[in-house]
Amino acid sequence: MLLDHAEPEMQRLFGVLENANWVVACVDERGFVVRSMGESNPACRDLGNVFRPGVNVGERAAGTTGPGCALADGRLVAICGSEHFLEEARPFSCAAAPIFDPKGQLIGALDASRLHDGRPIGVLEAIALTARSIENRMVTALGGAFCLSFHYSAEFSGSSLRGLLSFSEDGLLLGANPAARQMLDLAQLPEWTFEHLFGESLSRTLDRLRRNRSEPTLIEAANGLRLQARVDTVKRVGDADRSVLMPAGAQQPAAMHVDPTVAPLLSMARRAFFHDVPILINGETGTGKEMLAQSLHAEGPRRNGPFVAVNCSSIPASLIESELFGYEPGAFTGARRGGMAGKFEQANRGTLFLDEIGDMPLEMQARLLRVLQEQQLTRLGGSQTIQLRFSLICATHRDLAERVGQASFREDLYYRINGLRVELPPLRQRKDIDALIEALLALEAGARKAPRLSAQARQALRDHPWPGNVRELRHALRLGVALCEHGVIELEHLPATIGVARPAAASATADGSLEQAEREAVRLALARHEGNVSATARTLGIARATLYRKLKQFGLYEEASTPDED
Numbered sequence: 233m234l235l236d237h238a239e240p241e242m243q244r245l246f247g248v249l250e251n252a253n254w255v256v257a258c259v260d261e262r263g264f265v266v267r268s269m270g271e272s273n274p275a276c277r278d279l280g281n282v283f284r285p286g287v288n289v290g291e292r293a294a295g296t297t298g299p300g301c302a303l304a305d306g307r308l309v310a311i312c313g314s315e316h317f318l319e320e321a322r323p324f325s326c327a328a329a330p331i332f333d334p335k336g337q338l339i340g341a342l343d344a345s346r347l348h349d350g351r352p353i354g355v356l357e358a359i360a361l362t363a364r365s366i367e368n369r370m371v372t373a374l375g376g377a378f379c380l381s382f383h384y385s386a387e388f389s390g391s392s393l394r395g396l397l398s399f400s401e402d403g404l405l406l407g408a409n410p411a412a413r414q415m416l417d418l419a420q421l422p423e424w425t426f427e428h429l430f431g432e433s434l435s436r437t438l439d440r441l442r443r444n445r446s447e448p449t450l451i452e453a454a455n456g457l458r459l460q461a462r463v464d465t466v467k468r469v470g471d472a473d474r475s476v477l478m479p480a481g482a483q484q485p486a487a488m489h490v491d492p493t494v495a496p497l498l499s500m501a502r503r504a505f506f507h508d509v510p511i512l513i514n515g516e517t518g519t520g521k522e523m524l525a526q527s528l529h530a531e532g533p534r535r536n537g538p539f540v541a542v543n544c545s546s547i548p549a550s551l552i553e554s555e556l557f558g559y560e561p562g563a564f565t566g567a568r569r570g571g572m573a574g575k576f577e578q579a580n581r582g583t584l585f586l587d588e589i590g591d592m593p594l595e596m597q598a599r600l601l602r603v604l605q606e607q608q609l610t611r612l613g614g615s616q617t618i619q620l621r622f623s624l625i626c627a628t629h630r631d632l633a634e635r636v637g638q639a640s641f642r643e644d645l646y647y648r649i650n651g652l653r654v655e656l657p658p659l660r661q662r663k664d665i666d667a668l669i670e671a672l673l674a675l676e677a678g679a680r681k682a683p684r685l686s687a688q689a690r691q692a693l694r695d696h697p698w699p700g701n702v703r704e705l706r707h708a709l710r711l712g713v714a715l716c717e718h719g720v721i722e723l724e725h726l727p728a729t730i731g732v733a734r735p736a737a738a739s740a741t742a743d744g745s746l747e748q749a750e751r752e753a754v755r756l757a758l759a760r761h762e763g764n765v766s767a768t769a770r771t772l773g774i775a776r777a778t779l780y781r782k783l784k785q786f787g788l789y790e791e792a793s794t795p796d797e798d
């Protein structure tokens with residue numbers, strides 16, 4: 233189990249550390265190396281000898297070592313140069329983190345080592361997060377019917393720092409990651425049920441969480457902690473041992489409120505998609521591209537199959553090929569022993585959603601086109617062709633026709649994926665903002681009665697330029713619902729940028745410059761948070777990467793405090 237789940241995460245980490253001559257290793261609970269990567273790198277020859285599978289680097293065998301201490305103390309450690317006990321280990325520095333199984337047992341440790349050069353170890357955080365990801369994989373692979381993800385902060389509820397619990401259909405706790413155990417005071421794991429932990433029945437909570445789709449929702453644990461939670465339904469695809477997490481919303485999409493001007497096009501898209509026409513969705517960040525893709529899938533010809541989303545801009549170029557195509561055993565150094573099915577195969581008999589397709593490297597575009605045309609693929613390092621059938625939806629915020637003109641997007645691929653194009657308008661251009669606000673207020677209020685907006689608050693919402701689109705609006709209303717009193721959301725219950733930006737936005741709009749209004753909103757939010765990029769992005773309801781882009785676009789980059797370290 234340790235190897236199966238450690239391998240893909242180690243591979244990801246190794247992809248990051250490889251060029252800096254690190255050796256990444258996984259040891260079992262006794263300290264025996266069970267897997268290592270980078271040991272064949274000539275620059276790491278001495279280290280490679282230490283981290284050969286089968287060697288014991290635990291405390292009893294080798295004294296003070298990174299993995300030995302991580303296992304003995306059960307926590308993240310860094311051991312540098314002369315801190316090692318054995319003379320032979322002193323030329324090295326290492327960072328190691330323990331790995332716990334879903335029952336809370338220590339089952340091994342993850343380590344990264346390199347030649348000691350006096351510099352501080354900069355990879356502790358990466359090791360810790362990778363160990364967390366391995367533990368999370370083990371919990372989601374337990375085969376429970378539901379996984380609950382949560383964190384104190386909504387921002388982290390989908391990250392590897394989240395608490396994660398796996399439940400059976402009837403609410404029995406099957407396993408938990410260390411973060412969940414800590415947040416819920418689960419010292420050991422007796423027969424916990426959902427009701428014990430959250431004081432509410434599983435079905436009621438599921439209803440509430442599902443109504444909010446994959447958005448984090450406030451739930452209170454029996455120990456009094458207020459947590460932001462999301463639920464995922466575990467759905468099995470393909471061979472029995474591979475489970476893919478699918479947001480519950482993909483099966484039961486909440487009604488998507490659509491702008492009346494695009495409604496006719498959307499109903500055409502649903503019909504076309506049903507007859508296997510690939511759909512291309514265009515729209516700025518937060519306009520609901522993924523939500524639309526999920527709702528197309530839910531009514532599409534392969535709705536009983538998986539919905540597999542791939543964000544083409546977030547996979548490093550070196551990994552994109554193996555992520556999409558999968559590989560056979562031994563296809564490359566660090567490949568998982570049993571090989572791996574890629575996203576194309578995972579999406580077989582379901583829907584493949586290629587998000588940010590405009591960012592796919594040219595070389596991959598050619599390979600994607602071939603798969604789409606031939607409806608078959610060969611895994612990396614393999615010779616057998618695999619027949620594929622999936623529905624295709626692509627999305628991008630870029631103008632693909634323009635990219636074709638610039639020769640950075642293949643024209644033939646553009647025509648192949650663009651069976652029908654749907655443009656989701658930015659919120660500032662939507663005519664239905666009042667109706668959308670009502671729909672989102674009802675969503676955010678959940679089982680409670682939706683509050684109403686004061687006239688001033690409503691006007692401020694109408695005047696706001698909404699750089700983060702529907703996502704930003706949803707976040708603003710969530711805050712309003714949380715802070716309002718006596719069922720009325722006043723201006724002061726909304727994020728600070730909204731009221732303040734109003735006069736600027738109104739005058740800028742009168743000048744005809746929406747961009748200026750948007751710049752003003754960003755500038756004010758940044759000033760309010762004293763240049764803190766994370767807080768500003770949160771307030772605006774946009775991703776940090778989007779905020780950085782906007783800071784550059786508006787010449788505000790300098791006003792962000794130490795942006796790179798933020």
Ligand SMILES: Nc1ncnc2c1ncn2[C@@H]1O[C@H](COP(=O)(O)OP(=O)(O)OP(=O)(O)O)[C@@H](O)[C@H]1O
Pocket residue numbers: 445447487488489490515516517518519520521522523524629672702703704706775
């Ligand atoms: N029409 C809508 N009705 C209700 N909620 C919506 C709608 N459109 C978007 N949202 C909400 O806004 C958020 C962003 O939606 P989604 O992820 O689908 O946008 P996107 O265009 O794919 O964004 P990005 O480009 O950043 O990936 C989600 O939380 C979704 O619930």
